[in-house]
Amino acid sequence: MSTTWLLTGGAGFIGANFARFICETRPDVTLINVDALTYSGNLENLAGLENHPRHEFIKGDVRDAQLMRELIDRCDAVVHMAAESHVDRSIMDSKPFIDTNIGGTQTILDEARKLSSTTGSKRVLLVSTDEVYGALPLDRPDLLFREDTPLAPNSPYAASKASADMLVRAAHHTFGMDVVTTRCSNNFGPYQFPEKVIPLFVTNLIEGRKVPLYGDGLNVRDWLHVIDHCEAIVRVLEGGTPGDVYNIGGNNERSNLELTKSILDLMGRGDDMIQHVADRPGHDRRYAIDASKIKAELGWEPTRSAWPDALVETVAWYRENEGWWRRVKSGEYRAFYARQYGA
Numbered sequence: 550m551s552t553t554w555l556l557t558g559g560a561g562f563i564g565a566n567f568a569r570f571i572c573e574t575r576p577d578v579t580l581i582n583v584d585a586l587t588y589s590g591n592l593e594n595l596a597g598l599e600n601h602p603r604h605e606f607i608k609g610d611v612r613d614a615q616l617m618r619e620l621i622d623r624c625d626a627v628v629h630m631a632a633e634s635h636v637d638r639s640i641m642d643s644k645p646f647i648d649t650n651i652g653g654t655q656t657i658l659d660e661a662r663k664l665s666s667t668t669g670s671k672r673v674l675l676v677s678t679d680e681v682y683g684a685l686p687l688d689r690p691d692l693l694f695r696e697d698t699p700l701a702p703n704s705p706y707a708a709s710k711a712s713a714d715m716l717v718r719a720a721h722h723t724f725g726m727d728v729v730t731t732r733c734s735n736n737f738g739p740y741q742f743p744e745k746v747i748p749l750f751v752t753n754l755i756e757g758r759k760v761p762l763y764g765d766g767l768n769v770r771d772w773l774h775v776i777d778h779c780e781a782i783v784r785v786l787e788g789g790t791p792g793d794v795y796n797i798g799g800n801n802e803r804s805n806l807e808l809t810k811s812i813l814d815l816m817g818r819g820d821d822m823i824q825h826v827a828d829r830p831g832h833d834r835r836y837a838i839d840a841s842k843i844k845a846e847l848g849w850e851p852t853r854s855a856w857p858d859a860l861v862e863t864v865a866w867y868r869e870n871e872g873w874w875r876r877v878k879s880g881e882y883r884a885f886y887a888r889q890y891g892a
């Protein structure tokens with residue numbers, strides 16, 4: 550049976566990969582893709598889908614209640630991933646994070662709930678993050694984030710995402726809404742905005758510039774290929790228990806220093822290209838996900854995230870798509886870059 554999903558934030562990194570993945574693999578799904586095209590939304594990420602019969606792009610804001618109502622009315626389910634997504638930006642100015650990540654999520658929940666009285670309940674999936682759990686210590690490799698780990702967000706970004714999670718939880722508890730939440734670890738892959746570490750470092754090295762490494766570089770992240778994330782979102786959307794949370798992780802923990810050295814190796818450059826910079830304020834030490842629930846309940850496991858192959862493939866994508874990232878880097882990004890890292 551065919552179905553229509555509303556995708557929010559679908560011109561960003563994960564959203565564009567999700568749109569491409571669905572158009573390629575799901576002939577039964579039509580996507581309505583709404584995105585405000587902020588600095589990180591880029592229609593070039595959707596190149597080739599302009600005339601796709603099962604993909605419609607609409608420029609719009611998730612805080613626009615009337616628009617959300619019209620779009621949700623046309624859909625059977627919502628995959629909500631529109632967000633302000635960069636921790637460093639949230640440290641400079643948290644307001645857009647509060648407005649979009651919290652306000653936008655509540656707008657979608659409100660409009661979906663109002664419609665449910667006339668059209669039946671529409672499932673809303675919130676794409677959240679492992680950052681809502683706070684940080685794990687480096688000296689306790691046995692500790693992992695589980696779905697019942699208390700939320701302890703440490704950055705304004707993480708706090709805004711945790712707030713959205715709580716609003717989704719409340720919508721289920723208070724109104725019986727059909728909602729599910731995914732909490733994923735760090736993604737990598739094509740079309741990632743070059744303020745995030747992997748595309749930033751690869752493109753800097755191509756430009757002959759050094760790579761800025763925060764603090765001692767020992768902070769650990771669990772890296773997941775973006776298409777593994779997209780597959781997991783689909784599993785949860787279609788099979789997750791109403792009201793539940795599902796962790797998604799790559800079982801692929803790497804320190805930032807290890808990641809940096811791997812990228813330098815792949816680019817044929819040495820440690821002299823590392824520029825040590827002051828640590829990010831409140832920088833979480835380690836994130837690590839226990840993804841056993843989604844495996845046991847929905848049969849999902851990462852299949853594309855294994856290193857070194859997945860990293861090699863991703864580095865190659867940025868090398869082969871120089872026009873794409875050069876156009877991104879030459880825009881508003883430059884001003885941010887100067888404020889963040891100095892000239």
Ligand SMILES: NC(=O)c1ccc[n+]([C@@H]2O[C@H](COP(=O)([O-])OP(=O)(O)OC[C@H]3O[C@@H](n4cnc5c(N)ncnc54)[C@H](O)[C@@H]3O)[C@@H](O)[C@H]2O)c1
Pocket residue numbers: 557558559560561562563564583584585586587588589590591609610611612629630631632633634635649653676677678679710732733734735736737742
């Ligand atoms: N990138 C990761 O590693 C990661 C990991 C876990 C969870 N997430 C979550 O996944 C989602 C997508 O992240 P991403 O890395 O693709 O981010 P991104 O910044 O690349 O994309 C976000 C998209 O949302 C759009 N957007 C922002 N504000 C909007 C608004 N008010 N209305 C409509 N659209 C708006 C932007 O234009 C952009 O296209 C976010 O919710 C993020 O919190 C990301």
